[in-house]
Amino acid sequence: MSSYLRAWLRPPVLAHDEEQLVARLLHYILLLTFTANLIYTASVVVFGLSSDLLWVNGVVLVGIGVLIGMLHQHYVRGVGWIFSILLLLMVLAAGFDNGVGLTDLNYGVSIVLVLVVASVVLGWWGAIIFTLLVIACSIVLYMVLPLPAGFTLETVRLTLLLDCVIFTIVGFFTGYSVYSLSNALSRAQVSEHGLAKNNAQLLAEIAERERVAHALRVTEEQHKQLHKRLRVLNSVSNELDKLATTDALCSKALELGHERLGFDRMSLYLVDDNVTTITTTFVTDRAGQCVVKRDQQAIPPDLLARLKQPEQPQTGVLVDDDILLQEGEPQRGWKLTSALYDDKGLMGWICADNLYGQQPFNPQDIEILQLYRITLEHLYSQKWAEQALVEMVVKKERVELINELVSNLSHDLRTPLSIINNSLYLLQKFDDPQRQREKAKVIEDQSRRLERLINDVLMMSKLEQQDTITMRPVRLNDLITPIKEGFAGTCETKQQTLTLSLETSIPFVLGNHDGLERIVSNLLENAINYTPDKGSVTLRTYKDGVFVMLEVTDTGIGISEADLPNIFDRFYRADRARSLKSGGTGLGLAITKRLVDMHKGKIEVTSKVGEGTTFKVSFVPSFAPQPAEAASTP
Numbered sequence: 177m178s179s180y181l182r183a184w185l186r187p188p189v190l191a192h193d194e195e196q197l198v199a200r201l202l203h204y205i206l207l208l209t210f211t212a213n214l215i216y217t218a219s220v221v222v223f224g225l226s227s228d229l230l231w232v233n234g235v236v237l238v239g240i241g242v243l244i245g246m247l248h249q250h251y252v253r254g255v256g257w258i259f260s261i262l263l264l265l266m267v268l269a270a271g272f273d274n275g276v277g278l279t280d281l282n283y284g285v286s287i288v289l290v291l292v293v294a295s296v297v298l299g300w301w302g303a304i305i306f307t308l309l310v311i312a313c314s315i316v317l318y319m320v321l322p323l324p325a326g327f328t329l330e331t332v333r334l335t336l337l338l339d340c341v342i343f344t345i346v347g348f349f350t351g352y353s354v355y356s357l358s359n360a361l362s363r364a365q366v367s368e369h370g371l372a373k374n375n376a377q378l379l380a381e382i383a384e385r386e387r388v389a390h391a392l393r394v395t396e397e398q399h400k401q402l403h404k405r406l407r408v409l410n411s412v413s414n415e416l417d418k419l420a421t422t423d424a425l426c427s428k429a430l431e432l433g434h435e436r437l438g439f440d441r442m443s444l445y446l447v448d449d450n451v452t453t454i455t456t457t458f459v460t461d462r463a464g465q466c467v468v469k470r471d472q473q474a475i476p477p478d479l480l481a482r483l484k485q486p487e488q489p490q491t492g493v494l495v496d497d498d499i500l501l502q503e504g505e506p507q508r509g510w511k512l513t514s515a516l517y518d519d520k521g522l523m524g525w526i527c528a529d530n531l532y533g534q535q536p537f538n539p540q541d542i543e544i545l546q547l548y549r550i551t552l553e554h555l556y557s558q559k560w561a562e563q564a565l566v567e568m569v570v571k572k573e574r575v576e577l578i579n580e581l582v583s584n585l586s587h588d589l590r591t592p593l594s595i596i597n598n599s600l601y602l603l604q605k606f607d608d609p610q611r612q613r614e615k616a617k618v619i620e621d622q623s624r625r626l627e628r629l630i631n632d633v634l635m636m637s638k639l640e641q642q643d644t645i646t647m648r649p650v651r652l653n654d655l656i657t658p659i660k661e662g663f664a665g666t667c668e669t670k671q672q673t674l675t676l677s678l679e680t681s682i683p684f685v686l687g688n689h690d691g692l693e694r695i696v697s698n699l700l701e702n703a704i705n706y707t708p709d710k711g712s713v714t715l716r717t718y719k720d721g722v723f724v725m726l727e728v729t730d731t732g733i734g735i736s737e738a739d740l741p742n743i744f745d746r747f748y749r750a751d752r753a754r755s756l757k758s759g760g761t762g763l764g765l766a767i768t769k770r771l772v773d774m775h776k777g778k779i780e781v782t783s784k785v786g787e788g789t790t791f792k793v794s795f796v797p798s799f800a801p802q803p804a805e806a807a808s809t810p
């Protein structure tokens with residue numbers, strides 16, 4: 177109720193300022209009239225005053241209430257007309273009672289008020305219509321009412337004419353004022369609208385500029401990021417360039433892609449030449465380490481079709497926004513796939529997804545993966561060519577080696593075989609048992625020589641194929657003594673002095689027991705073989721810095737300066753006649769050198785023809801705790 181009353185007391189709100197002004201004016205006039213009438217009627221009723229027109233007051237109250245109601249319903253013009261006409265009627269009624277024209281001041285002022293109200297409320301049309309109405313009503317009243325005292329017909333006509341002129345002037349001025357006012361108001365409204373429009377345009381422009389500036393900032397930031405990633409890509413490709421094999425390239429490429437290029441899980445698949453099966457799979461694990469799988473799988477046909485005809489041919493990268501990332505797991509996410517090509521066609525594809533980190537998709541990843549794929553294609557074909565070249569060189573070397581071996585072997589085999597054949601023939605011919613024994617001895621010697629040759633060739637070829645040798649701590653002195661004893665007989669026959677000088681405090685050697693035995697016995701055998709009777713051979717062990725040294729010195733025939741650089745070559749014999757005589761194969765030092773290399777040691781030789789030769793071998797000591805049992809382990 178109170179809210180309804182408050183709304184009724186408030187002037188109505190209208191869209192147009194001009195109408196709002198009129199409505200506000202009418203509202204307050206009507207409210208004032210209503211209040212005045214209400215007070216008057218209430219006073220009459222409360223104080224019991226005599227009034228013949230109480231019912232008229234009641235009607236007026238209801239009428240004004242209805243008009244206010246109409247005003248709130250936005251019937252502004254209608255209320256204006258009714259109110260102005262009612263006002264005019266009231267003034268005419270009063271004029272009928274009290275007299276008309278400017279001769280009666282009340283009537284004159286009241287008529288002027290009617291004109292002003294009508295003009296303000298109804299506009300300049302209201303001013304014209306009510307001026308005409310007022311003039312017409314004044315004429316009628318003058319005609320109906322009796323002549324006032326002292327007035328002739330002529331003076332009344334003159335007064336009426338004067339009234340009409342004054343009412344016309346008042347009507348004109350009020351009408352004109354209202355007209356000018358409404359014009360000024362609408363002009364102000366127009367300019368206000370214009371300003372508001374300009375303002376809105378300006379605001380829209382500012383918002384657009386801010387949007388563009390923001391977009392530019394974002395793009396600049398993205399460009400910076402892209403630039404940074406491209407620099408990283410460059411350094412990654414330089415690092416990958418240093419790798420030797422295609423396998424190492426693929427593994428490292430995925431690990432660096434994860435570590436430096438910001439990809440989450442990376443995988444790379446290589447396919448066979450017919451593009452039917454996946455031959456090798458490289459995939460990074462949660463820690464970013466690459467795992468290689470060689471089990472063959474069929475290529476999914478739909479993936480193959482998409483790889484051959486990618487949805488975005490300009491990048492060639494397949495983009496899956498939301499797919500299952502791991503078989504049998506509910507883990508979903510985005511995945512990028514890009515085909516890898518070589519000169520034969522499709523060779524595989526590379527993928528990146530967000531299985532582990534679940535990081536949001538970055539559109540830049542498409543560009544980076546595309547560039548990375550191109551880099552990998554280039555490096556892969558380069559590595560492949562390099563690898564093929566290396567394999568070719570190795571193959572060529574092997575063929576040369578085999579040729580050399582075959583030619584050396586055929587010669588070395590043929591000699592003892594022809595001696596054996598010859599001796600066999602003579603053995604059958606001779607009846608003399610002494611000569612038969614001689615020939616049998618020759619056959620035995622040559623057979624041993626053949627056996628040794630074959631053993632050395634096998635040993636050499638075994639060592640050539642091996643890259644490493646099993647090593648553990650070995651006490652060098654312990655294996656020297658039994659070897660010395662093995663040569664004691666030969667030395668005795670040749671009347672040679674074989675001396676051992678073993679330093680007891682030398683550390684364990686990190687080595688292979690059999691390999692070390694072979695080194696010592698080869699060097700000792702050569703020293704004995706190439707030292708004439710009554711000569712001497714000395715074998716020493718000692719410590720030189722951190723190294724354990726083995727030294728074999730003889731007072732033998734020595735090696736000429738020209739031969740020294742070649743003595744470690746296979747089948748090289750400085751003194752061929754003596755070597756053959758002693759049963760040498762020409763492989764002893766080659767085997768020794770290979771074994772020393774495998775022990776990460778060093779072998780050096782110094783020699784003077786006619787004076788003797790010294791071989792020095794340095795071994796790496798074992799830094800591991802040196803168990804007592806290691807000394808006795810073979």
Ligand code: ADP
Nearest residue numbers: 702703706749750751755760761762763764765
């Ligand atoms: P071989 O079976 O002929 O002894 P090696 O490979 O053991 O073959 O030695 C290569 C050559 O080096 C020998 O033929 C020999 O001429 C020379 N040589 C090796 N050790 C000695 C040495 N202690 N004194 C002189 N010459 C040596």
